[in-house]
Amino acid sequence: MSWFLKRIGLSILLVWIVASIVFLAIHFVPGDPAELLLSTSGFAPDPVAVEELRRRLGLDQPVLVQYVNDFQRLLSGDLGRSMKDDSPIIDAIARRLPRTLELIVAAGLMGILIGVPAGTYAAIRRGGLFDRVASALSALGLAVPVFVMGTLIVLLFAQTLRWVPAGGYVAFDRDPWQHLTMLAMPALTIGLHLAPVVFRVTRAAVLDVTSRDYVRTARAKGVGPPRVLVHHVVRNALMPVVTVVGLQLGGLLGGTVLVEFVFNWPGLSGLLVESVSSRDYPEVVAIVLTISILFVGLNLVIDLLYGALDPRVRRR
Amino acid sequence: MTRTSGFAGIPMPFINRRGVLLGAAATATLLGARRGFAQGARDTIVMGLVNYPPNIKPLENTGSSSGAVKLAIFRGLLSYNADGVLQPELAERWTPDGTTAHVFKLRDNARFHNGAPVMAEDVAFTIGLIQDPKYTAFLRADFQIVERVEIVDPKMVRIVLKAPSAPFPHLLASYHAPILSKAAGEPDAAKPIGAGPYMLKSMERGVAVEVERFADYYRPGKPKTPRIRFVNYPDENLRVAALESGDIDVTETLPWQAMDGVERNPRLKMDSTVGPFMYLTFNTRSGPFTNVKLRQAVAFACKRDDVVKAAHFGRGRPLNGLPYPGKPFSETPANDQYRHDPDMARKLLREAGFPNGFQCRLLSTTSPTLHQTTAEVVQQNLAEVGIQVELALTEWATRTTMGNQGRYEFSVAGTVGAYNDPDSVTTFIGSGPSAYARSFGFSSTRIDELLTRGRTELDEAKRMAIYDELQKAAFEEMPIVGLTWRSQAYGMQRGLEGFRNFPGALTFHSPISLEDTVKT
Numbered sequence: 001m002s003w004f005l006k007r008i009g010l011s012i013l014l015v016w017i018v019a020s021i022v023f024l025a026i027h028f029v030p031g032d033p034a035e036l037l038l039s040t041s042g043f044a045p046d047p048v049a050v051e052e053l054r055r056r057l058g059l060d061q062p063v064l065v066q067y068v069n070d071f072q073r074l075l076s077g078d079l080g081r082s083m084k085d086d087s088p089i090i091d092a093i094a095r096r097l098p099r100t101l102e103l104i105v106a107a108g109l110m111g112i113l114i115g116v117p118a119g120t121y122a123a124i125r126r127g128g129l130f131d132r133v134a135s136a137l138s139a140l141g142l143a144v145p146v147f148v149m150g151t152l153i154v155l156l157f158a159q160t161l162r163w164v165p166a167g168g169y170v171a172f173d174r175d176p177w178q179h180l181t182m183l184a185m186p187a188l189t190i191g192l193h194l195a196p197v198v199f200r201v202t203r204a205a206v207l208d209v210t211s212r213d214y215v216r217t218a219r220a221k222g223v224g225p226p227r228v229l230v231h232h233v234v235r236n237a238l239m240p241v242v243t244v245v246g247l248q249l250g251g252l253l254g255g256t257v258l259v260e261f262v263f264n265w266p267g268l269s270g271l272l273v274e275s276v277s278s279r280d281y282p283e284v285v286a287i288v289l290t291i292s293i294l295f296v297g298l299n300l301v302i303d304l305l306y307g308a309l310d311p312r313v314r315r316r
Numbered sequence: 317m318t319r320t321s322g323f324a325g326i327p328m329p330f331i332n333r334r335g336v337l338l339g340a341a342a343t344a345t346l347l348g349a350r351r352g353f354a355q356g357a358r359d360t361i362v363m364g365l366v367n368y369p370p371n372i373k374p375l376e377n378t379g380s381s382s383g384a385v386k387l388a389i390f391r392g393l394l395s396y397n398a399d400g401v402l403q404p405e406l407a408e409r410w411t412p413d414g415t416t417a418h419v420f421k422l423r424d425n426a427r428f429h430n431g432a433p434v435m436a437e438d439v440a441f442t443i444g445l446i447q448d449p450k451y452t453a454f455l456r457a458d459f460q461i462v463e464r465v466e467i468v469d470p471k472m473v474r475i476v477l478k479a480p481s482a483p484f485p486h487l488l489a490s491y492h493a494p495i496l497s498k499a500a501g502e503p504d505a506a507k508p509i510g511a512g513p514y515m516l517k518s519m520e521r522g523v524a525v526e527v528e529r530f531a532d533y534y535r536p537g538k539p540k541t542p543r544i545r546f547v548n549y550p551d552e553n554l555r556v557a558a559l560e561s562g563d564i565d566v567t568e569t570l571p572w573q574a575m576d577g578v579e580r581n582p583r584l585k586m587d588s589t590v591g592p593f594m595y596l597t598f599n600t601r602s603g604p605f606t607n608v609k610l611r612q613a614v615a616f617a618c619k620r621d622d623v624v625k626a627a628h629f630g631r632g633r634p635l636n637g638l639p640y641p642g643k644p645f646s647e648t649p650a651n652d653q654y655r656h657d658p659d660m661a662r663k664l665l666r667e668a669g670f671p672n673g674f675q676c677r678l679l680s681t682t683s684p685t686l687h688q689t690t691a692e693v694v695q696q697n698l699a700e701v702g703i704q705v706e707l708a709l710t711e712w713a714t715r716t717t718m719g720n721q722g723r724y725e726f727s728v729a730g731t732v733g734a735y736n737d738p739d740s741v742t743t744f745i746g747s748g749p750s751a752y753a754r755s756f757g758f759s760s761t762r763i764d765e766l767l768t769r770g771r772t773e774l775d776e777a778k779r780m781a782i783y784d785e786l787q788k789a790a791f792e793e794m795p796i797v798g799l800t801w802r803s804q805a806y807g808m809q810r811g812l813e814g815f816r817n818f819p820g821a822l823t824f825h826s827p828i829s830l831e832d833t834v835k836t
Contacts, residue, residue: 031713044751049452166557
């Protein structure tokens with residue numbers, strides 16, 4: 001029991017450390033939220049107004065006092081309000097997080113739908129034309145940065161063919177079809193970046209599995225080729241694929257910034273960038289806190305599951 | 317061993333060339349069937365913005381994107397027509413009363429979105445809010461010139477100033493000084509109540525703001541289009557792509573690199589004006605540029621045509637003096653003080669005791685990109701006369717703080733004057749608290765006196781003489797070094813009619829014309 005408690009305690013400590021580091025970092029970087037808000041247009045803001053706004057936002061207090069106040073508030077479960085428009089930050093996160101998750105899931109699906117069949121086919125036709133072309137393409141896909149890929153996709157589908165809007169967001173309940181069309185391009189961009197990874201892992205895994213004894217046995221006892229492929233080869237080859245995809249998707253949680261920017265997809269990463277550049281202190285801390293809780297929480301669940309399943313882990 | 321088709325002889329009917337082509341064709345048909353939805357409905361104008369408005373506080377300046385939304389919702393006592401000429405707005409008549417007072421007769425049919433008519437007491441209430449530090453109004457300091465607001469009758473006000481002021485009417489036309497409803501109380505950024513052609517319908521934070529027609533707007537038949545959707549496109553390339561693909565009808569701040577493409581595109585058009593400008597500010601309290609001769613040397617060393625070419629893609633022109641916006645002041649011969657003259661620059665360096673040049677750091681920002689490009693050109697130009705420049709490039713927030721605190725030697729700045737009157741240079745060269753838009757530590761009684769004389773003189777010929785003298789003073793003391801005027805354009809669909817780019821410094825007032833805009 002104490003092992004479980006220790007794990008949970010460590011996780012909470014980790015989240016607190018991350019949030020504190022971010023709080024201090026954003027406060028010590030030059031840039032003042034009040035000044036920035038009142039001088040968006042390149043004008044010199046009225047210093048009296050800046051002082052008044054700083055006072056209202058609590059920025060005239062010493063950083064340590066702000067730290068204690070902010071973390072007391074966070075402990076009571078209140079993420080605070082945005083310095084820009086005084087709106088509750090929890091609302092912004094609740095609106096934006098699902099959009100980023102949706103994008104990640106859609107991109108993951110696309111990566112799998114492209115990568116797994118292509119990887120399998122390349123493996124079973126190893127050395128063939130498809131294998132060579134697909135391997136070359138996958139190297140290209142990995143090498144091209146997402147923002148270049150994104151821009152090319154916009155150029156082709158939105159500007160040249162005019163099939164889809166160039167980017168943006170429409171809520172699903174407002175227009176489901178338009179929502180999905182707008183999701184398609186950013187998801188495809190990340191998906192095309194993910195697919196080569198999936199392709200390579202699948203190809204290697206399938207090659208590995210096809211030489212296993214149980215595949216030979218299955219074939220020897222007369223199982224039909226399609227059944228061998230699906231049930232014995234691909235199913236076993238998927239384990240490493242799932243692991244890799246899982247890792248990649250986890251990393252995307254705070255890493256969809258460029259794609260969100262290029263396609264104007266209003267997700268959580270975009271909000272984080274925007275709050276950093278406007279020095280919206282409470283918003284930055286709240287978003288990083290949310291992302292780290294998700295990360296640490298996910299790891300904690302896996303740790304606890306391992307511990308529950310395998311008592312040896314607890315003794316380590 | 318011979319190669320067999322498929323793994324272990326498995327036929328793979330699902331992946332072949334024909335299958336892929338068929339799939340692609342099917343996808344194309346499916347997507348193609350939806351073609352045209354991007355063009356949108358006739359009753360809604362979609363406008364692309366550079367940022368999502370941080371808030372819609374009527375009296376604060378939170379940038380041109382917020383300004384566009386504010387101009388849809390609010391109206392002031394005065395405004396500008398599309399030629400940039402002052403016109404009565406909520407006021408039906410406006411007459412100067414002596415040299416220090418203005419009388420405004422309000423329109424009978426002007427109403428706020430809460431149904432209340434626009435009354436004299438609303439004008440007094442609004443000016444009170446602007447003057448009160450609590451409301452962090454952008455024009456608070458400027459409005460200190462108002463001594464009192466007299467309510468002559470329920471529909472007439474008399475604004476009495478402490479001193480004559482030539483630019484005062486421009487303050488009343490600013491979109492940072494709209495008239496607010498006293499009955500509605502303190503302005504609420506979430507539920508803005510103005511007397512403009514549109515009412516706020518919805519705000520989707522970070523995505524879009526929608527406004528819809530206010531039925532009791534005082535101009536009959538306006539606004540012509542029932543709805544406007546302002547959509548945020550932080551990436552300028554995507555904003556252009558959205559214009560080209562027909563997702564948006566009009567965009568503010570068309571990037572310079574996209575202007576050629578928009579002009580060539582038969583589906584699009586653009587309307588541009590030369591209004592904003594680029595300049596250099598200096599730290600006049602410490603470092604090399606405390607020496608005025610070195611500031612002058614920089615002024616002669618900069619090749620402004622290069623900046624126009626590199627940073628504005630040829631869309632602009634050199635600024636050889638103070639940034640006086642608009643005719644006739646910008647056209648005076650005195651406003652041509654320095655041109656590219658490396659010999660003159662070297663001579664000034666020798667006089668200052670730096671015959672072999674010196675080393676210094678130039679502060680600029682990486683976004684917007686044109687600030688960085690400008691810095692790079694200046695670096696090259698100065699190297700030609702022996703001044704070795706090291707670039708300090710930071711993001712915008714860091715750059716503003718470093719500028720405000722004087723943590724720089726000289727820096728690249730870019731902005732637009734508040735109105736088409738030379739008094740607008742006060743922000744950049746007058747004494748005042750330190751701010752990144754002006755040179756750190758610079759203060760000159762001579763320049764301040766000329767600025768005050770120019771502001772309080774109402775006769776245009778006399779004002780021109782004063783502003784000529786100011787140019788000379790500015791050359792001798794060099795508070796800032798002008799670089800370029802840059803073009804500012806709105807890109808739009810060819811079929812969009814009625815939207816006009818207002819001239820010069822008024823370019824960000826252009827969204828006033830949204831009330832006249834229709835899709836044909």
